[in-house]
Amino acid sequence: MTVLAIDQGTSGTKAIVVDPADGVLGLAEVPVHPDYLPGGGVEQDPAELLDSVLTAGRLALERAGRPVAAVALANQGETVLAWDPATGRPLSRAIVWQDRRAEPVCAELAAHAADVAARTGLVLDPYFSAPKMAWLRRNVTREGVVTTTDTWLVHALTGEFVTDASTASRSLLLDLDAVAWDSALAELFGLGGERLPRIVGSDEIVGTTTAFGGEIPVAGLVVDQQAALLAENCLDPGTAKCTFGTGAFLLANTGETAPRSASGLTTSVAWRARGATPYCVDGQVYTAASAVRWLTDLGLVGSAAELDAVAAGAADEEAGGVLCVPALAGLAAPWWRSDATAALTGMTLSTGRGDLVRAVLQGIAAQVAELADLLPAPLTALRADGGLTRSAVLMQSVADLTGTPVEVYPSAHATALGAAAFARLAVEPGLAVRGAVVGWTPSTRHEPRWSADRAAAFRDRWRAALALGLPGGQAAEGGS
Template sequence: MTVVLAVDQGTSATKAVVVDDTGHPLALAEAELRPRYADGGVVEQDPAALLASVLDTGRRAVAEAGRPVDAVALANQGETVLAWDRATGEPLTPAIVWQDRRAATECARLAGHAERIAARTGLVLDPYFSAPKMAWLRRNLTADGVVTTVDSWLLHRLTGAFVTDAATASRSLLFDVDRADWDPELIDLFGLGAEPLPRIAACDEIVGTTRAFGPELPVAGIVVDQQAALLAEGCLDAGEAKCTYGTGAFLLANTGTTAVRSASGLTTSVAWRARGRTPYCVDGQVYTAASAVRWLTDLGFVRSAGDLDAVAAAESDGTLCVPALAGLAAPWWRPDATATLTGMTLSTRPGHLVRAVIEGVAAQVATLCDLVAADLGAPLTRLRADGGLTRSRSLMQAQADLARIPVEVYPSAHATALGAAALARLALDPGLGLREAVGEWKPSAVHEPEWSDDRAAHFRGVWTAVAEAGLRTGDLHPAGGAG
């Protein structure tokens, strides 16, 4: 039996899961992370805390499992970047998180090239992606060391290798999505021509070995977090989609071996590179999901995400929320947007505000479902869902009501780790097929739409009008914020 230590290094937490070859978790360890949020769109993490969380959770999980581990897999948070000393491995800057908006200045500088960048990369010129943050870091923080996404730094600290995976590289704006390789012209365009970039590895490749968790172990199954979840949830064929409800909410749909260019404001990237094939996916992002719940927690409306169902009002009182607490992504792509709450009266209570945030997240994801359907040329027939917020029945039911399709909840809280573990098993067993590595699963819950079509359409229409009005109001503000 193959046993894998799969580490999911995320924005709000690092999770280490030891799983067997059926995907059954043998041990789990978690460490909370709290990014630093500050004015001006600042979202940063302490690299030392990231590394410590990987080592600590991994070692605790291995000790708890009490059995030999055959490989280590690593899923990463995607577009977060830092500068570091390649000789010593020491970080030279904070980690600039994917939510950070300071690189909007770099995007504005390159606005005239936006169409060419989109055509080459399948992405939108936005500070969400890696390259603008890398360029901003070089202009404002340091010219020393190398600047990469966090996965390359963590893998270097574990193995000494200088690598990234194809899915993570495709999220950079430095990657030709059709050739599935770095693009020298784009690298020069962002002013990064002198930068050494890591080798792009397959997700099912052994990239090195590590002794960080005990005996020397191969490191394989390297992949960006959202694509790892797409794999774990069995979205292996074109048209199959999932949404992960974590710090943000991320909807991805498999498009097969064609890098479909979205006509709807979505982005296209590599799903994974495994068994010699490179399938693609389209995806849309909601920047604040669990982070919006944390905002509610910080304000004292709920004690934790586990309180959402208990606190949320059974019905809306007309209060609407556009939870753009870190800007809006597809289809608006407005990093300057801020959140909107409207429709409140003297009878509005905390439960109504909580429900408004829940429905606001669901409305954004429902918008993404429509955009994915437009790009695929056929409506989605179901949406698979994973992530911590899927424990909220209120959110999942709102999602089904607004998207007008069944929502199937993945039975494990560890989709990202399980996807990475499946890729590691492929690396260890050349005869194993992708579908066999992923395995079968049954949803822990299925939420069917309960609202009428008319009610859902009315809510979506009003909510979209509020979102659009907020953006127009923001254009009048000197800082460019919405609301």
């Protein structure tokens, strides 16, 4: 069954036409351009988001040259906007998941942080949807509805007012165990009385669209990271993947139990399909490819494709003693310190750009290793996807610092392929979840080369560098 799967992301929208038997038949990517504002603001133009979805989808279909049975949509998860449900007209810019302007909202609610975590599985932080929704209501408009971008995009395509369970679970407004909106939480954020979308399963047809030609069912709604979790066959408790994109996102399947982390990780719905609701724990590294873009802006590398060649010029495998904590947008799990800044230490007159580039890559890997240590079950292997998996230096650093083999997903389209699998489940009622996922073998497997003692010593030095970027000079304990 052929599906058009659309992955609407932070820096671009990708569309693929894919069939389990024939693979990817058509591909198109359209960039989007977030605006980074003073004071921690990050915004997108809603019109550009919608145009990117339509343009990428139509180009992919044109290149595939065959009809599709469904359209699937993966979304950013926590990006929000206000809009008029009668006309679909945006009433605000889209406030991106990276936006920090809702920090005062969270500060006001600090006394409720433990209760919020117990109800939602999340940390009280502007990263999630509700604080940004509240900020929009206070500062931009009281008109219309305020939702995540998936609800608005689906409304533009179908006229329906829905979100899927995985996206709802990233909002701080969902009772995680009941998978239902929590009116007390809405009141807490000043969102009482807001119209919230109907929560649907990822294997549910939510409507039809004529935006891509004939009338086509729309299904396969899911958060981008959870879509990749499915595509990489992380179907059993304990299986985990890390996506290396704008940030790095480590998710581990926990089955149909929703553990609450005491160490700063968060718990979300992995997906709702075939009457089951598996959960996942996750940790976030805010700057991965964005740190590489920073290196590029400084002229240390020409592009991400040059990372390994430049890093090969480092003095040794530990970058000549240079350490980097690339907290260029603060720190997420397990520290949850938006006030953190980047640290770069250990430089001498002999330090070269190869040392600096290798140190940045090892700094990304060190954050992933910190997250891996906090998972409910020890890793036996870590599956990896995203553009930065092309850097063998980064992937080897992850393997060395986690002490775990890293298996690189062979396709650059994990998110879209996961969304396509959910759409197939919607259209083929007899298909099981495992049957919807296309089997795969790693394109590369990176085995740990460092001893446990060497990795531990490096990580101790890296944690000391991390403290330098925290006000007060001391690393905080993980969140609730």
